[in-house]
Amino acid sequence: MSKQFSVKAKPYNFEFNLDSTALVIIDMQRDFCAPGGFGEKLGNDITLTRSIIPTIKNVLEVAREKGLFVVHTREGHRPDLSDCPPNKLARGRKQGAGIGDEGPMGRILVRGEYGHDIVDELTPVEGEVIIDKPGKGAFFQTDLEIILRNKGITNLLVGGVTTHVCVQTTIREANDRGFDCLLLEDCSAAFDPKDHEDSIRMIHQQGGIFGWTAPSKNLLEALSE
Numbered sequence: 001m002s003k004q005f006s007v008k009a010k011p012y013n014f015e016f017n018l019d020s021t022a023l024v025i026i027d028m029q030r031d032f033c034a035p036g037g038f039g040e041k042l043g044n045d046i047t048l049t050r051s052i053i054p055t056i057k058n059v060l061e062v063a064r065e066k067g068l069f070v071v072h073t074r075e076g077h078r079p080d081l082s083d084c085p086p087n088k089l090a091r092g093r094k095q096g097a098g099i100g101d102e103g104p105m106g107r108i109l110v111r112g113e114y115g116h117d118i119v120d121e122l123t124p125v126e127g128e129v130i131i132d133k134p135g136k137g138a139f140f141q142t143d144l145e146i147i148l149r150n151k152g153i154t155n156l157l158v159g160g161v162t163t164h165v166c167v168q169t170t171i172r173e174a175n176d177r178g179f180d181c182l183l184l185e186d187c188s189a190a191f192d193p194k195d196h197e198d199s200i201r202m203i204h205q206q207g208g209i210f211g212w213t214a215p216s217k218n219l220l221e222a223l224s225e
């Protein structure tokens with residue numbers, strides 16, 4: 001049996017061991033964290049989504065040291081947009097954030113473009129998995145579930161952007177599939193802090209209806225014991 005770790009979390013401690021846990025970093029792409037990307041084109045201020053980069057980097061470095069399985073996701077579409085549902089395309093365009101339109105970092109939310117890729121500070125290293133997802137949830141139309149099951153992963157430590165959209169959708173999808181999820185509160189952000197705070201509460205309310213939440217220092221404390 002590998003060592004059990006216990007993180008002080010809401011609504012109660014989150015127990016995990018290193019062999020069956022993955023760190024999942026959602027959509028830390030330039031399109032959400034740099035000027036001119038999808039997030040900003042939707043009318044949002046990217047200050048908060050940028051601000052969590054050092055905190056995630058810190059957790060990522062510890063995860064790498066401890067040998068945790070690491071997954072990064074990216075939201076985006078094929079260059080011909082054949083995997084983008086018409087409703088997503090139409091709503092983006094209405095907001096002035098046309099998926100596939102040219103922006104300062106290349107075509108918005110299109111795979112292979114500079115804006116679609118993960119920010120430099122969090123660049124994946126060899127052995128880490130990158131999941132390209134067309135939807136908000138990381139399980140929808142991807143091979144994430146089979147990859148996690150093949151690795152024997154049962155617990156997810158989750159961060160990234162945005163808390164109320166792709167992070168929360170992924171946690172809900174994971175919870176329904178039987179994965180226990182801990183949202184790292186300060187490793188995730190929304191454009192509006194209220195959306196972030198509300199999401200944290202929605203996850204841990206009702207005895208942990210979708211999962212657990214904790215600041216990353218509680219995870220790091222547990223791992224250093």
Ligand code: TIU
Nearest residue numbers: 027075161162165166167
């Ligand atoms: N708009 C918004 O808040 N988020 C997204 O569209 N995608 C993710 O959350 N990654």
